[in-house]
Structures are given as structure tokens and as C-alpha cells.
Amino acid sequence: MGSIADISLVLLSGLKITLIVLILSIIFSTLIALIAGLSRVSNNWLVSGFTGFYVEIFRGTSLIVQLFWFSYALPGLFNIHLGSDVWVAVLAISLNYGAYMSEIVRGAIQSVPAGQTEASIALNFTGFQRMRYIILPQAIRMMLPEYGNYIIQILKATSLVSLIGLTDLLYYGNIYRSTHLSEAPTVYILILAVYFLLALPLILLTRKMEKVAKKGVVHG
Amino acid sequence: MTWSWDVFFNVIPLIFKGLWITLGLTIACYAFAMVFGFFWVFMSRIPWKPVNWLFRWLAEFIRSTPPLVQLFFIYYAWPSIPVIGVALNPFAAAILGLGLHFSTYTSEVYRSGIESVEKGQWEAATALNLSTKQKWLHIILPQAIPPTIPMLGNYLIIMFKEVPLASTIGVVAMLHIANDYGAQYYKFVEPLTVVALFFLLLSYPSALLIRKLEKKYNRRFDKRTATL
Numbered sequence: 090m091g092s093i094a095d096i097s098l099v100l101l102s103g104l105k106i107t108l109i110v111l112i113l114s115i116i117f118s119t120l121i122a123l124i125a126g127l128s129r130v131s132n133n134w135l136v137s138g139f140t141g142f143y144v145e146i147f148r149g150t151s152l153i154v155q156l157f158w159f160s161y162a163l164p165g166l167f168n169i170h171l172g173s174d175v176w177v178a179v180l181a182i183s184l185n186y187g188a189y190m191s192e193i194v195r196g197a198i199q200s201v202p203a204g205q206t207e208a209s210i211a212l213n214f215t216g217f218q219r220m221r222y223i224i225l226p227q228a229i230r231m232m233l234p235e236y237g238n239y240i241i242q243i244l245k246a247t248s249l250v251s252l253i254g255l256t257d258l259l260y261y262g263n264i265y266r267s268t269h270l271s272e273a274p275t276v277y278i279l280i281l282a283v284y285f286l287l288a289l290p291l292i293l294l295t296r297k298m299e300k301v302a303k304k305g306v307v308h309g
Numbered sequence: 310m311t312w313s314w315d316v317f318f319n320v321i322p323l324i325f326k327g328l329w330i331t332l333g334l335t336i337a338c339y340a341f342a343m344v345f346g347f348f349w350v351f352m353s354r355i356p357w358k359p360v361n362w363l364f365r366w367l368a369e370f371i372r373s374t375p376p377l378v379q380l381f382f383i384y385y386a387w388p389s390i391p392v393i394g395v396a397l398n399p400f401a402a403a404i405l406g407l408g409l410h411f412s413t414y415t416s417e418v419y420r421s422g423i424e425s426v427e428k429g430q431w432e433a434a435t436a437l438n439l440s441t442k443q444k445w446l447h448i449i450l451p452q453a454i455p456p457t458i459p460m461l462g463n464y465l466i467i468m469f470k471e472v473p474l475a476s477t478i479g480v481v482a483m484l485h486i487a488n489d490y491g492a493q494y495y496k497f498v499e500p501l502t503v504v505a506l507f508f509l510l511l512s513y514p515s516a517l518l519i520r521k522l523e524k525k526y527n528r529r530f531d532k533r534t535a536t537l
Contacts, residue, residue, distance in 0.1 A: 149509040151470040154484060154501060161497035166312060241373050248375035252477065259378060266385060273386035281374045281382065288373035292331070 092272055096265060096279055103261035104283065110175060110257065111287075114182040115240060121187025126194020127220070139193070147188035153249055156181040160253040162270045178250040186243050195236045197228035230302050237295030241288050248284070257285060316499040320490055324503045334403060334482060335469045341408025342468070343461070346415030349424035351422070353416075372413040377474050381404040384478040403475035407438055418460045422453035459523040466512050466519065473504075483507060 122246070128140040159181045163169045171177055201224050209219040251260035262280045266273045352364035371379070383406045388396035397405065426449050434444040476485035483504045491497035 139368060145513060146509065149513045150505040151473050151484075151508050154505050155475045157488070158498065158501045158505060161491070161501065166498050215413070245373070245375040248377045259375075259381075262378075263381070271389055274382070274390050277378060277382035277386045280378050281370070284374040284378065285370055292369065292373060 092269075092275060093279070096262075096272065096276055097262050099265050100258055100279060100283060103256055105259040106175065106250070106255050106257040106260075107247050107287075110178050110182070110250050110255070111244055113175070113179040114186070114243050114247065117179060117183035117245065118186040118190060118239075119236075121183055122194055125187060125191035126198065127193045129191060130198050144188045144191055147185050148156065148192075152181065152185045152246055153252070155185055156249055156253055166186030174250075174253055174255050178247075180257055182243060182246050182249075186239060186246070188240050189242075190236065193239070194228070195230050197231040198224055200231060201227050233298040234295055234302050237291060237298050241291050241295070242285065244288055244291065313496065313499060316494070317503065320487070320500045320503050323490065324483050324486055324500060324507065327481065327486040328507055330480070331469070331472055333401070333411055334475060334480065335465070335472050336405040337404045338411065338454045338458060338472065339465055341404055342415050342464075344412035345408060345412035346419055346423040349413060349416035350419045353420070368413040371410060376407060376410040377477065378472060378479055379410055380474060382406075389393045399475065403472075403480050407468065407471060407474070411464060411471075414464055415461065418464070419453070421460075422457040423449060425456065426452045433475040456526055459493050459519050459526060462515070462519040462522060466515050469512060469515075470508060 113115065125140050125144060128136045129144070131137045131140075156178065160174065160177050163171065163177060163180075171180070205223055205227065206219065209223045214223065248259050251257050251263065254260075258280055261297075262276050266276045314329075319527060349364065349368050349524065353361055353368075355361055369500050380402065383397065384399065384402040428430055430452065431444070434448045439448065473484035476488065479485070481489075486499070487500035487504045490500045
């Protein structure tokens with residue numbers, strides 16, 4: 090049992106990076122998703138067209154490819170130095186999941202019945218008021234369950250950052266495994282357990298949000 | 310480091326070779342996920358709570374933990390587990406790892422399809438004295454599976470984009486070739502761009518096709534409810 094304690098201690102030093110990347114990625118991907126989702130329903134074809142292009146590019150290529158691409162292209166091709174690879178990882182994950190999640194925002198906004206828009210126009214609401222007080226309050230509850238699912242996806246995606254050299258949970262796990270080959274099963278089971286413990290509140294919250302989203306809404 | 314079109318055009322044929330491996334691996338993983346998805350459905354229908362509960366949480370565990378760690382577990386850790394441990398080659402480990410991970414998703418799709426079959430259909434099948442096998446093969450599944458085809462297609466595209474994870478355990482497909490090339494000539498951006506382009510070229514048209522299918526099935530579904 091001693092080795093479990095040893096391994097946990099090693100993994101603990103990587104938990105910090107995993108959590109930092111997770112939290113920053115959640116914040117930025119949410120912002121990107123909101124902005125991109127609203128832009129896609131914009132009447133300005135230039136704005137919606139450009140956003141559509143961004144969304145398709147990032148959904149159409151793989152996150153792991155994007156992660157490698159950013160980590161080489163930013164400093165090499167564009168001479169952009171973000172200071173730490175943490176920001177490269179956050180950028181890649183946020184742009185990727187921002188693109189996916191903008192589709193939830195768009196879908197939810199478009200699923201608010203047209204009568205609501207018409208009614209708010211009849212009441213002389215401005216475009217901003219219409220979004221802020223009529224459309225979004227109804228759309229957001231529809232977004233919540235899927236949003237929760239994507240947060241779990243982001244958590245899973247943070248495991249990729251070890252591939253560009255960040256010292257996260259998996260990185261320390263791999264280091265420990267390379268010196269204690271026979272303990273590999275314990276190492277990876279513990280890593281999986283840590284990820285599951287992080288995911289568990291998100292899973293339960295998502296289930297709760299599914300109930301909230303359905304409550305008091307008349308379907309059909 | 311500047312962008313070089315020479316390198317860009319030189320690596321296209323190299324990476325194209327890897328495309329076939331990526332595609333083959335995608336299909337193999339997906340076939341595994343499709344078949345194994347039924348296992349979870351079957352297990353969650355066993356009318357004994359503890360077994361039910363165990364398999365539901367096991368599927369939840371596999372679904373909500375990173376496939377990359379699962380791949381490492383299967384490739385690096387499984388061989389050193391006594392008795393059941395087997396050393397797999399990278400290709401087999403990738404099929405098992407990604408296939409298992411995605412089977413927890415396909416099982417949810419199957420489940421939603423089965424749940425969408427109306428209660429009356431079950432009752433009618435029972436009333437007609439059909440055997441369990443007949444009920445499933447001739448009544449439930451033919452109605453449950455077709456509406457889920459767009460969703461299953463979506464997962465195929467998602468899986469295609471997850472397959473490069475296999476390069477971390479040594480499957481020599483597109484991403485691995487790109488990284489090898491980069492390490493050899495210190496040119497990473499061009500080969501990685503080619504890889505990204507290949508992904509885009511395949512996944513974007515497929516996504517459009519799926520959206521078309523979705524519309525088609527939704528329309529059919531609408532019609533059916535409209536006549537009720």
C-alpha cells in the first residue's frame with residue numbers, strides 16, 4: 090500500500106497544472122462560444138460568415154493536431170511568445186471547444202420560437218434588449234446540459250497538454266512509470282481515478298441541469 | 310523559421326500514406342465501438358440492480374476519463390497485470406482503447422433509440438406472443454436504429470479526429486509521420502498543416518452529409534407525428 094501513497098504524492102504535483110489549464114480553458118472557451126455563437130446568428134453576413142469559417146476549421150481538424158500546430162507555429166512562424174506553454178495549451182483547447190460550444194449557443198438561440206422575437210419587436214425592444222431579456226434567458230437553460238457535457242470533454246482534453254511538455258498529472262504519471270515499470274497499472278488507475286473524481290461533480294451537475302432545462306417548459 | 314512551400318508540397322505524399330492508416334484505424338475502432346456498444350446496453354438491461362448499477366458506473370467511468378490515459382493504461386500497464394495481462398501491439402491497443410472509450414457513447418445512442426420506440430410497440434409485440442428474439446430483431450431494433458444513424462455518423466467523425474491519439478503509443482499514421490518529419494528536418498509547421506488539411510478535407514464534407522441525413526430523418530419523424 091506504500092506505493093499508492095508514493096504515487097499519489099507524485100501525481101499531486103501535476104494536479105496544479107491540470108487544474109490551471111482546466112479552469113482557464115473553461116473560462117476562455119465559454120467566452121469564445123458566447124461571442125462566436127452570437128456572431129453566427131448576426132444579420133451581418135461578414136460577421137456570421139467569418140465566424141462560420143472559424144467554427145468549421147476548428148471543428149474539422151483534430152484538437153491534438155491543433156495543439157502541436159500552435160506549439161510550433163506560434164513561436165516559429167509568427168514569432169509570438171506567450172511566455173508559458175500553459176497559454177499555448179489554453180489557446181488551443183479554448184479555440185477548439187469554443188468552436189464546438191458556439192454551436193450549442195447558436196442552436197439554443199435559434200430554437201427560441203420566432204413568436205418571441207416578433208413579440209419583442211412589437212413591444213419596441215431594441216436588438217440588445219431583445220437578446221438580453223427575451224431570447225438569452227430562454228436559450229441559456231437549453232444550453233446548460235450540453236454545456237456541462239462539454240466541460241467534461243474539456244477536462245478529458247487537458248490530458249493532452251503533457252504531449253507538448255506541460256508537467257501535468259499524466260506527465261508525472263509517465264515519469265513515475267518509466268522508473269517503476271511494474272507499478273504501471275497502479276499509476277494509470279490512480280490517474281484515471283483522479284480524473285474521474287474531478288469529473289464526478291460535473292456529471293452530477295449536468296444531470297441536475299438536464300432536469301432544470303426540462304422543468305416548466307411545454308414541449309411541442 | 311519561415312514557411313516553406315517546398316516542404317509543404319514535399320510532405321503531402323508522405324502524409325497521404327499515413328492517411329490510409331488513419332482511416333483504417335478509424336474504421337477498426339469504430340467497428341469495435343459499434344459492436345461493444347450493445348454490450349453496455351445489454352448489461353444495463355439485466356434486471357438485477359447491483360449488476361446494472363456496476364456497469365452503468367463503469368461505462369460512466371470510461372466515458373468521463375481521458376482516452377489518452379486509457380490508451381497508456383492498455384499499452385503500458387495491462388501487460389504487467391498478472392494472469393489477465395497481455396502485451397498488445399500499438400495498433401491493437403489503439404483499437405481496444407479508443408473502441409472501448411467510444412463504445413460508451415454508442416451505447417448511449419442505442420439506448421436513446423430504444424427508448425424512443427413507443428410503449429405500444431412493446432405491448433403489441435407481447436400481445437402477438439413474439440419471442441424475445443423476434444421482438445428485438447423484428448419490432449424494436451428496426452425502429453430504434455435508423456433514427457440514430459445521424460448521431461452514429463457524428464461519432465464516426467469525432468472518432469476520426471481522436472485517432473491521432475494513437476500516435477502517442479507509436480501507431481505510425483498521419484500525425485506520427487508529421488512529427489517524425491519535424492524531428493528529422495526541424496520543420497514542424499508545414500507537415501502539421503498538411504495533416505490538419507487532410508482532416509478538414511475529410512471531416513467537413515462528412516459533417517455536411519450528416520447534417521443532410523439529420524434533416525431527412527427529422528422530416529420523416531415530423532411526418533409520422535403529424536399523422537397521429
